[in-house]
Amino acid sequence: MSSSSKPNLPVTNAVNGPPNADLVRERGAASFPVRDLTYLVYGGQERTEHLERIANMVASDPVFRKTDRFFLSRTEQYRRSLEKVRHYKELIAKHNLHSELDQQDLRQAIDEDLPIGLHVGMFIPTIVGQGTDEQQKKWLPLARAYKIIGTYAQTELGHGSFIRGLETVATYDKSTQEFVLNSPTLTATKWWPGALGKTSTHCVVFARLVISDRECGVHPFMVQLRSLENHEPLKGITVGDIGPKFAYETMDNGFLRFDHVRIPRDHMLMRFAQVAADGTYSTPPHSKVSYATMVFMRAYIIGTASSTLAKAVTIAVRYSCVRKQFPLRSGEPEQQILNYQNQQAALFPLLATAYAFHFTGNYIRQMYSDFVRGMRAQDFSVLPEMHATSAGLKSLTTWIASAGIETCRASCGGHGYSKLSGLPSLYANYIPACTYEGDNTVMCFQLARYLLKLYGKAQAKPGLRLPGNVSYLEKSTLLDERCDASTEELWLDPARQLHAYRNRALRLVANCANRLVAEMQKGKDEVLAVEAIKSDMVKVAKAHSYYVVLNNFVNAIEQLRASGTSTPILRVLKTLCDLFALHFIQADLGDFLEYGYLSSLHTEPLHAQIRRLLEAIRPDAVALVDAFNFTDHALGSALGVHNGRVYETLFEWAQQEPLNKTQVAPGYHEYIKPFLLAKM
Ligand SMILES: CC(C)(COP(=O)(O)OP(=O)(O)OC[C@H]1O[C@@H](n2cnc3c(N)ncnc32)[C@H](O)[C@@H]1OP(=O)(O)O)[C@@H](O)C(=O)NCCC(=O)NCCSC(=O)CCCCCCCCCCCCCCC(=O)O
Numbered sequence: 161m162s163s164s165s166k167p168n169l170p171v172t173n174a175v176n177g178p179p180n181a182d183l184v185r186e187r188g189a190a191s192f193p194v195r196d197l198t199y200l201v202y203g204g205q206e207r208t209e210h211l212e213r214i215a216n217m218v219a220s221d222p223v224f225r226k227t228d229r230f231f232l233s234r235t236e237q238y239r240r241s242l243e244k245v246r247h248y249k250e251l252i253a254k255h256n257l258h259s260e261l262d263q264q265d266l267r268q269a270i271d272e273d274l275p276i277g278l279h280v281g282m283f284i285p286t287i288v289g290q291g292t293d294e295q296q297k298k299w300l301p302l303a304r305a306y307k308i309i310g311t312y313a314q315t316e317l318g319h320g321s322f323i324r325g326l327e328t329v330a331t332y333d334k335s336t337q338e339f340v341l342n343s344p345t346l347t348a349t350k351w352w353p354g355a356l357g358k359t360s361t362h363c364v365v366f367a368r369l370v371i372s373d374r375e376c377g378v379h380p381f382m383v384q385l386r387s388l389e390n391h392e393p394l395k396g397i398t399v400g401d402i403g404p405k406f407a408y409e410t411m412d413n414g415f416l417r418f419d420h421v422r423i424p425r426d427h428m429l430m431r432f433a434q435v436a437a438d439g440t441y442s443t444p445p446h447s448k449v450s451y452a453t454m455v456f457m458r459a460y461i462i463g464t465a466s467s468t469l470a471k472a473v474t475i476a477v478r479y480s481c482v483r484k485q486f487p488l489r490s491g492e493p494e495q496q497i498l499n500y501q502n503q504q505a506a507l508f509p510l511l512a513t514a515y516a517f518h519f520t521g522n523y524i525r526q527m528y529s530d531f532v533r534g535m536r537a538q539d540f541s542v543l544p545e546m547h548a549t550s551a552g553l554k555s556l557t558t559w560i561a562s563a564g565i566e567t568c569r570a571s572c573g574g575h576g577y578s579k580l581s582g583l584p585s586l587y588a589n590y591i592p593a594c595t596y597e598g599d600n601t602v603m604c605f606q607l608a609r610y611l612l613k614l615y616g617k618a619q620a621k622p623g624l625r626l627p628g629n630v631s632y633l634e635k636s637t638l639l640d641e642r643c644d645a646s647t648e649e650l651w652l653d654p655a656r657q658l659h660a661y662r663n664r665a666l667r668l669v670a671n672c673a674n675r676l677v678a679e680m681q682k683g684k685d686e687v688l689a690v691e692a693i694k695s696d697m698v699k700v701a702k703a704h705s706y707y708v709v710l711n712n713f714v715n716a717i718e719q720l721r722a723s724g725t726s727t728p729i730l731r732v733l734k735t736l737c738d739l740f741a742l743h744f745i746q747a748d749l750g751d752f753l754e755y756g757y758l759s760s761l762h763t764e765p766l767h768a769q770i771r772r773l774l775e776a777i778r779p780d781a782v783a784l785v786d787a788f789n790f791t792d793h794a795l796g797s798a799l800g801v802h803n804g805r806v807y808e809t810l811f812e813w814a815q816q817e818p819l820n821k822t823q824v825a826p827g828y829h830e831y832i833k834p835f836l837l838a839k840m
């Protein structure tokens with residue numbers, strides 16, 4: 161079956177001409193209507209078409225071009241991203257894109273780490289989440305109109321993960337009703353906040369509140385950094401860019417120091433904790449409520465893992481259909497490299513994962529909006545589950561997506577190493593997601609700690625009912641159960657797949673809990689006992705998060721079946737879900753073998769079934785990446801162009817290399833000529 165209708169996307173940046181014949185053939189052979197899968201991914205036909213209109217507008221606008229980015233200096237890249245911000249604002253006005261969703265769609269289509277990312281992603285959400293109604297009334301209209309530009313300044317030179325260790329101080333001065341912000345040490349310098357260095361006029365600063373020598377913990381404060389007239393830093397403020405990074409060149413990550421800077425009392429964001437004029441402090445209803453913006457951002461990051469990985473896979477799969485190496489037998493035509501099993505084994509599990517993470521993103525969005533609804537009604541009961549689940553999923557998804565991009569790059573051979581493939585910058589710009597918004601390992605401890613607590617409670621109180629995704633912790637009898645998937649067919653049963661993931665997670669939690677007790681029996685207190693099981697805690701968090709991802713994928717397919725989704729789409733999603741489930745068992749086989757859950761009786765059919773799934777996906781591979789519907793602009797890759805004119809595009813883009821501006825190399829006269837022409 162061919163696609164039901166053609167995607168309405170322009171082929172920008174790629175070299176025009178007849179499309180690559182192999183890609184055309186692959187597209188014609190898809191077993192499902194590609195367009196319908198696109199609608200499913202983006203939430204329906206109307207929404208897809210709306211996104212396409214915005215994507216087309218961006219892709220055809222020269223201000224948003226990306227093809228020159230590799231040839232610009234850091235400063236030029238920063239300037240270009242500011243130019244894009246200005247143009248983004250012009251387009252909002254010109255096309256009446258005043259809703260938040262429209263603006264988000266436009267930013268996503270621009271597809272660059274713009275220096276307003278923190279403004280919309282953390283500054284505004286912190287005002288919304290932590291500001292009183294009056295504070296919101298004062299700052300939100302200014303922020304939304306970009307009359308002020310803000311960021312989120314929490315991390316310091318000396319501390320990032322350990323928030324309670326932050327050193328910036330906000331001392332309340334009752335006599336003037338002001339807070340005095342100060343950076344008492346070098347390590348108190350704010351360091352890393354995006355757009356802090358050169359762009360922001362304001363920021364939310366996290367500082368330890370001190371009232372009459374009493375420490376009241378870390379709280380958020382609104383601080384103006386730069387003049388709104390001439391952008392000069394205000395008195396007492398030292399601010400600048402932190403210098404070269406692994407990538408992320410368009411973003412001015414910054415440093416910031418305060419020398420006794422005074423701000424009015426109503427500049428502390430006081431929705432949950434308050435300081436009265438006389439210095440009376442009212443504690444927040446939950447001690448971690450001021451961390452809520454981070455939870456929001458982690459949920460957002462989980463949502464973007466799918467699209468980022470999907471981009472890398474789209475590039476690698478399309479290229480692998482165009483690229484040919486070796487005939488199988490002499491005299492035969494050369495093979496598309498995607499026909500090789502090893503290439504499929506590298507790329508198809510990542511394709512399956514990109515779809516799996518799509519449903520994880522939907523799940524966490526839903527969980528987050530339930531949590532916000534609760535918070536508005538002063539109900540913080542969901543916070544621990546929300547925090548733990550998002551911390552674990554943020555870690556698992558960003559780790560897999562980062563490693564996956566690199567796998568895609570390596571799968572493109574030499575051309576993958578060219579920046580023109582788009583993959584090196586995709587990787588370099590994405591990997592900090594494993595660090596920012598909570599170092600992944602540190603985040604895993606949070607989830608593991610939550611699971612260990614619940615497991616302990618369930619052990620102590622048989623019959624206790626735990627919430628959905630963690631309810632397996634109640635069932636210690638599960639530990640005695642073994643896998644019974646002794647045929648290839650049985651491995652396709654979602655109940656058996658989920659059983660394996662649940663069993664592994666429970667085993668690791670139980671094992672960790674036992675080790676904790678054993679360490680304490682050896683004489684360690686709880687703190688030191690936890691230190692002795694930390695690497696196991698990371699495994700626990702990952703195992704649980706894998707289970708959550710698979711459970712959501714399985715549930716999503718069931719819901720789609722119930723809502724009448726067509727058989728060809730259900731079939732292909734089920735194949736992807738199976739591959740996701742079986743691949744990650746294969747990848748962590750040791751976990752399952754170690755406790756005798758699996759034996760070679762099960763592993764042989766497991767491996768065989770995975771090979772069959774790779775074969776089943778092969779004819780649909782191009783259609784499955786096409787369904788993500790990326791424009792050439794979004795991919796920014798000569799290897800991933802929709803029309804498959806890979807070599808033509810690579811050749812043309814390489815001509816832009818500044819070294820090619822002259823036939824004779826710069827430096828020839830000084831450095832090459834002397835030895836070439838030297839007498840022997
Ligand atoms: C969690 C910590 C590691 C530890 O915190 P503490 O030391 O304070 O706590 P304890 O370990 O003692 O735990 C006590 C207790 O509290 C629980 N807890 C902890 N945190 C939370 C929480 N958040 N919610 C609920 N509960 C919490 C904990 O579990 C314990 O419970 P029990 O006692 O019951 O066991 C903490 O210190 C921490 O979070 N550290 C990590 C620091 C961090 O994440 N920093 C982030 C800085 S900001 C940043 O990095 C920004 C990066 C942004 C990068 C740019 C992104 C791209 C821009 C995109 C823009 C998107 C725009 C949006 C889209 C668009 O519109 O375009």
Ligand SMILES: Cc1cc2nc3c(=O)[nH]c(=O)nc-3n(C[C@H](O)[C@H](O)[C@H](O)COP(=O)(O)OP(=O)(O)OC[C@H]3O[C@@H](n4cnc5c(N)ncnc54)[C@H](O)[C@@H]3O)c2cc1C
Nearest residue numbers: 312313314315319320321352353354592595596597598601
């Ligand atoms: C590109 C980028 C953008 C950023 N943007 C912002 C921003 O806008 N605003 C902002 O405030 N911050 C920002 N940050 C900072 C970021 O949030 C922190 O770097 C991050 O939270 C990690 O903290 P850290 O640097 O202190 O790491 P560290 O905690 O020093 O981690 C170093 C190592 O120590 C390990 N470790 C730490 N604690 C423990 C422990 N208790 N037990 C065992 N191991 C441990 C970690 O696992 C890691 O391997 C950004 C960072 C980057 C890279």
